[in-house]
Amino acid sequence: MVVLAFLGPCLRTLDNPALYHAIRQAAKDKSAGAVVAFYVEDPTQRLPGRAFTWWTRKSLPKLRKQLEELRVPLFCLRASYPRVAEVLVSTALPFSAVHVNRRWGGTTQEEDARFAEIWAHAGIEQRVYTAHTLHEPWEIQTGQGQPYRVYTAFSKHFANISPQLLEEPPCAPEDEDGQAYTSMEHALTEPKDITVLDWARPSSEFQEPWAAAFPWTPGSDEAHSVLQAFMDHALATYKDARDIPFEAGTSRLSPYLAHGEISPHRVLSAVRRARSAGSTSKSFIESTHTFERELVWREFNYHLLYHQPDLAARNHNAQWDAFPWAEVASPAQLKEEKDRATANSDAMYARAMYDCWRSGHTGIPLVDAGMRQLWKMGWMHNRVRMIVASFLVKNLRIHWRLGEEWFWDTLVDADPASNPGNWQWVAGTGADAAPFFRIFNPARQADRFDERCAYVRQWVDELKSTSTSDIAEIVSHGMSFPREFVGKAL
Numbered sequence: 319m320v321v322l323a324f325l326g327p328c329l330r331t332l333d334n335p336a337l338y339h340a341i342r343q344a345a346k347d348k349s350a351g352a353v354v355a356f357y358v359e360d361p362t363q364r365l366p367g368r369a370f371t372w373w374t375r376k377s378l379p380k381l382r383k384q385l386e387e388l389r390v391p392l393f394c395l396r397a398s399y400p401r402v403a404e405v406l407v408s409t410a411l412p413f414s415a416v417h418v419n420r421r422w423g424g425t426t427q428e429e430d431a432r433f434a435e436i437w438a439h440a441g442i443e444q445r446v447y448t449a450h451t452l453h454e455p456w457e458i459q460t461g462q463g464q465p466y467r468v469y470t471a472f473s474k475h476f477a478n479i480s481p482q483l484l485e486e487p488p489c490a491p492e493d494e495d496g497q498a499y500t501s502m503e504h505a506l507t508e509p510k511d512i513t514v515l516d517w518a519r520p521s522s523e524f525q526e527p528w529a530a531a532f533p534w535t536p537g538s539d540e541a542h543s544v545l546q547a548f549m550d551h552a553l554a555t556y557k558d559a560r561d562i563p564f565e566a567g568t569s570r571l572s573p574y575l576a577h578g579e580i581s582p583h584r585v586l587s588a589v590r591r592a593r594s595a596g597s598t599s600k601s602f603i604e605s606t607h608t609f610e611r612e613l614v615w616r617e618f619n620y621h622l623l624y625h626q627p628d629l630a631a632r633n634h635n636a637q638w639d640a641f642p643w644a645e646v647a648s649p650a651q652l653k654e655e656k657d658r659a660t661a662n663s664d665a666m667y668a669r670a671m672y673d674c675w676r677s678g679h680t681g682i683p684l685v686d687a688g689m690r691q692l693w694k695m696g697w698m699h700n701r702v703r704m705i706v707a708s709f710l711v712k713n714l715r716i717h718w719r720l721g722e723e724w725f726w727d728t729l730v731d732a733d734p735a736s737n738p739g740n741w742q743w744v745a746g747t748g749a750d751a752a753p754f755f756r757i758f759n760p761a762r763q764a765d766r767f768d769e770r771c772a773y774v775r776q777w778v779d780e781l782k783s784t785s786t787s788d789i790a791e792i793v794s795h796g797m798s799f800p801r802e803f804v805g806k807a808l
């Protein structure tokens with residue numbers, strides 16, 4: 319018999335319920351011969367952006383090696399889930415069960431229902447696990463049985479949620495002749511609508527020139543080291559240091575969580591253990607609570623995504639549907655003489671500003687520093703994410719969706735819930751969102767969180783040797799600077 323594990327968004331072996339239960343079942347069931355794991359990128363859903371994919375491709379060979387040690391081979395595919403199920407069922411291999419980590423967003427709920435039907439129709443048991451979040455998406459409801467739209471009320475439930483940890487899975491039973499894997503490989507390479515990705519092959523040396531300087535080491539081993547380093551050096555001061563972009567005051571766990579290389583249960587458990595075992599100083603305790611609240615923001619966004627799977631495409635609050643966002647000319651209209659006549663000058667200006675924003679050339683030092691950090695690291699500090707997002711949607715009145723799309727493509731932690739959830743929060747269109755009139759004034763934010771301009775100098779080369787007072791002078795020019803800049807660009 320063969321047991322299958324669909325890993326979903328979880329690129330790890332520890333605390334991976336689909337993998338764990340597949341192996342346990344195979345070990346228990348004397349006739350179960352093999353466990354086979356699947357990483358499936360589904361083209362019927364929103365495909366990950368380039369920075370996220372860069373990370374995935376660095377991570378998969380490591381995962382494959384760890385799985386090999388557990389005697390679990392890994393298939394990496396691009397295909398729809400139901401199609402993979404159809405093809406596997408058609409092999410008539412003796413599958414005893416399919417264990418699946420839940421996916422999120424888009425039409426995954428409908429697709430996964432079809433996937434489940436195919437297995438059920440073939441008489442094969444399917445079990446689904448929530449592996450990527452701390453809570454089951456339908457479990458938390460308001461007193462009226464509705465989804466929450468207010469973070470604070472939602473967050474109260476987490477006091478009663480205990481982290482669920484799984485021990486290391488044992489080795490899967492030996493698949494003596496490797497027959498099951500070979501038959502599946504044969505079946506999966508045939509259909510035109512299934513692509514077998516070679517991303518996990520040991521020989522696949524993958525590099526992207528734009529990522530050459532990314533300071534990250536993807537993989538679940540590294541995720542655990544990053545968590546440990548945070549616990550040892552930054553958790554105690556997190557409450558205050560988390561808002562200073564120049565400092566390494568946050569965990570930088572987001573890409574590891576987004577790729578499922580570490581479970582949020584493991585992170586929560588470490589923080590709670592530190593709180594009960596560690597220093598009793600008031601600031602330490604407060605820091606652990608502040609950090610826990612941030613983890614719960616991630617949960618809140620997944621709660622929103624579960625109830626609104628098109629969170630990246632549609633205003634959470636429909637009252638905003640008629641808001642007059644700036645019209646943005648297409649790239650062709652900006653560049654091509656023949657296309658210019660078709661765009662009005664405001665739309666051309668908005669296009670130029672959007673492009674300046676993306677490349678970090680708005681002329682606003684803190685905004686440019688953030689956008690360049692994003693470009694150079696594939697990551698940006700949370701405080702600055704709020705500032706650059708506010709600048710785009712409130713100062714330039716450009717639709718949050720354009721900002722969300724750029725982040726989706728350039729963040730190594732681009733997350734289907736937290737990216738649109740936060741963009742909508744900043745724009746004012748989201749759940750429990752900042753009101754539209756709350757603008758993150760870059761000059762005031764710089765005064766409060768980058769007083770000596772260390773962060774700006776770190777990322778904006780042109781200002782590396784500029785004095786703090788001269789940078790303050792640039793800041794005080796306010797919005798007139800970018801208009802001049804853009805005037806030249808046009």
Ligand SMILES: Cc1cc2nc3c(=O)[nH]c(=O)nc-3n(C[C@H](O)[C@H](O)[C@H](O)COP(=O)(O)OP(=O)(O)OC[C@H]3O[C@@H](n4cnc5c(N)ncnc54)[C@H](O)[C@@H]3O)c2cc1C
Nearest residue numbers: 568569570571572612613615616700703732733736737740
């Ligand atoms: C416009 C905008 C877009 C964002 N897009 C993403 C995204 O695509 N992916 C993503 O993971 N986060 C996103 N965030 C949230 C936040 O900026 C990052 O999670 C955080 O900067 C990651 O750094 P860290 O791991 O050091 O965070 P820490 O401060 O160490 O927080 C620990 C963990 O809590 C979670 N977390 C922290 N803040 C938030 C938050 N506001 N919302 C949801 N979860 C949070 C993350 O998983 C994070 O790793 C976005 C925020 C904004 C304002």
